[in-house]
Amino acid sequence: MFFSFAAAVVFAGALVPLSPAVPLRVRADQVGTGDAKFDYVVIGGGTAGLTIAARLAEFASVAVIEAGGYYETDYGNASVVPLLSLTGIDVIDPSEAFPHRPEIDWELLTEPQTNAGNRRVHYAQGKTLGGSSALNTMSYVRSSASAYQRWADLAGDSSYTFDNLLPYFKKSVRLTPPNLQKRNAVNATPEYDPNSFGSGSPLDVSWNNWVDPTISWLAKSLQAIGLVVNPKGWSSGDLNGGSWVPSTIDPAHATRESSQTSFLDYATGNTQLVVYPHSQATKILFDGTTATGVSVNTDGTVYTLSANKEVILSAGVFHSPQMLMVSGIGPKSTLEANNIPVIADLPGVGQNLRDPISVNVAHFVSTPNAQGIVANPATQPEALRQYQEEAAGPYSSAAGYISYERLTDELRSTLSDSTRAALAALPSDSPEVQFIAGTFLWTNGSAMGSMSATICNTFSRGSVTISSASISDAPVIDLGWFSDPADGDVLVAGLKRSRQAWASEPAQSISLGAEVIPGDSVATDEQLLEFVKANANMIWHPSSTCSMGKEGDKDAVVDSGARVFGVQGLRVVDISIFPFSLPGHPQASVYMIAEKIADAIKKGAQ
Structure with missing residues (x-):
């Protein structure tokens, strides 16, 4: 994405988020130290990790191991104020010259992308309670029903169809209808199906309390070329047409809602969940092929957290396969090359990496945008007042308008035969390109409007492997961009459609x-x-490095219950188990999968 961070950062220090007086923190008796035993030990306090930990803690003893701390303290307003998720989070810089923020980012660099100018890409990943839900742009978009049917088919489990997943989607959110008075935009009224949402979860989902004028016009431009408004929005299993995007934002205060502010805060007040912050899980421990616990390092002190029942690995798309490999689960050749005793030879660990990519078309525009308003000394004070006093105005706004489409016949005819064949193998209603209406400031301060095209089905595959037996050495990441020519073909067509x-x-x-x-x-x-x-x-939606599938499938690492093949007492629960890159935005499905697997564990324990 093409953004200028400078304008937002100038004013970020002056902001005081309009948030609850004292954010809830883990109680002193819930901060773990030293050897201990729990029913479940969760590695990673990210989006999925805190969600499943909170649900398991409702009926069992649970520990969470997290390498980071609290992003609100470590990163401040940039991680809390919605607008700054687009303009103030500098760690999403994909270049090798990215700003170093080791307190909240893993600072990962990929291998050179041989089909994309040999670029080495900085891939920001949240190293903090909340994980990448503390850094993302908060879009809450479910995938299509046909995509979940494809997931069910690959996993051999009908519980992954959209209708069967809907209860878990609903359980994981608390919806607040759009505040039309604060939005104050007659042509930007969100359409959605209230029956697709729940009302009791800790996680808030809402719509922006302000609408960017430039994005309103770009939404009209997408509608003008045939991408009509979807009357049910992006939560009913139909990704077709356009819609104003719901976000994980606390609408009463217009602040970021992450797994930390939702599920962890809930668990802190209602369970005995124990958190080990600033602590690095170094290895999963086994007795034979049964996981028994986790070795942990906190500031040089090494100790063991034993799991009476299961270890849950939720370290994310890059670190979950790394943790499996350094613990003895993965391709036998890789393990032996690094002198790691083989517990389970699983060739699929770290394979099948899918990373959706995006490209922009941009023009200078005459309409105001949020970044310009807050960068202008004449208008910034009123924007700040609106935010602090009303939880409204430009600072309260993040995600905007998205459209999905299958390529038109005209554009499809320009594709190669092999690309048309690849698309034809997908479900007939699967969207092929996503268009995001955006806005930013150019380097000279002028307002820009952008229309980005993103591939919805990633055909290229990358990989994650290891360079040593130590978790302290960064995983070796090859995104595999454009290794399949179909991705380039589809993006060229998407760029033409943006034009x-x-x-x-x-x-x-x-x-x-x-x-x-x-x-x-x-x-x-x-x-x-x-x-x-x-x-x-990238749009920071990598997936599938510990893919779910049927036993014996070459890429499969976990079964439909997220249990790792070849061992006992170990599950992986995060975006790495998605069997392919889902159309849409993955955050909603990550919360869902954590709810689903937690429920399966609970039922199995009864």
């Missing part, structure tokens, strides 16, 4: 001059593909 949106009357009415990104000189298919490969970036 069609910019050519519509609504977009032309706010556009100031010629296209800036990629520019009119990028015209032929060859030039477009060259631009895509040089400029595409």
Whole structure:
């Protein structure tokens, strides 16, 4: 994504978030130290980790091991104020020159991407309670019913169909309807199905309390080229057309809602959950092939947390496969090359990495945007007042408008035969391209509007492996960008479709001059593909490195209950077990899978 952070950062220090007087923190008696025994030990206090830990703690003794601390303390307003999730979180810089924030980011660098200009990509991942739910842009978008049916087919388990998953989606959220008075935008009324949401979960989901004028016009431009408004929004299993995006935002205070502010705070007040912050899980311990606990290092002190029942690994898409491998589970050749005793030869560990990529088309625009308002000394004080006193205004706003579409016949005809065949193998209603309407400031302070195209089905595959037997050495990550030519073909078509949106009357009415990104000189298919490969970036939705599947499948690491093949007492519960990259945004499905597996464990324990 093309963003200028400078304007937001200038004012970030002056902000005082309008939040509850004293955020709930883990009680002194819930902070763990030294050897201990629990029913369940959870490795990773991220999106899935805190969710499943909180649910398991309702009926069992549970410990969570987290390498980071509290992001609100370590990173401040940038991690709390919605607008700053787009403009103030500097660690999402994908370049090798990224700002170093080791207190909240794992600071991972990938291998050179041979099909994308040999770029080494900084892949931000939350090292904090809340994990990447503390750094993301808070979009709450479920996938399509056909995608979950595909998941069910790959796992051999009908409980993964959308209708069967819906109770867990509903359980994991507490919906607040849009505040139309604060939004104050007649053409930006969200459409949604209230029956797709719950009302009792700790996790707040709502819509922005302010609408960016530029995004309103770009939404109209998408509608003008045929991507009509979806009357049920993005939570009913149909990803088709356009919709204003719900977000994980506490609407009463317009602050970020993460797994820490929701599930951890809930567990702190209602269970005996024990948290080990600033602590590194170094290895899963086994008795034969049965997981018995976790070795932990806290500031140089090494101790053991024993699990009477199970170890739950929730370390994320890059660190979960790394933890399995350093603990003796993974491809036999990799383990032996690093002198790691083999507990289970699982070739799929670290394989099948899917990473959706995106590219922008951008113009200077005449309409105001949030970044410009808060960067302007004449308008920033009122924006700050609105935020502090009303939980409204530009600072309260994050996610905007998204559209999904299967490629038009015109664009499909430009694809290669192999790409058309790859798309034809997907469900007939599966969206192929996602369009995100966005806005940012150019380096000279001018307002820009952008239309990004993102592939919904990632055909390229990357991998995660290890360079040593130590968890302290970073995992070796190859994103595999454009290793399958279909991804480049689809992104070129998506870029052309974005240009069609910019050519519509609504977009032309706010556009100031010629296209800036990629520019009119990028015209032929060859030039477009060259631009895509040089400029595409991730949207921070990698998945599938510990894929769910049937025993014996080459990529399968866990079964439909998230149990690791070849061992006992060990599950993986995070985005790494998604069998493929789901269309949509994964946050909603991560919360869901944690709820689902927690429920399965609870039923099995009864």
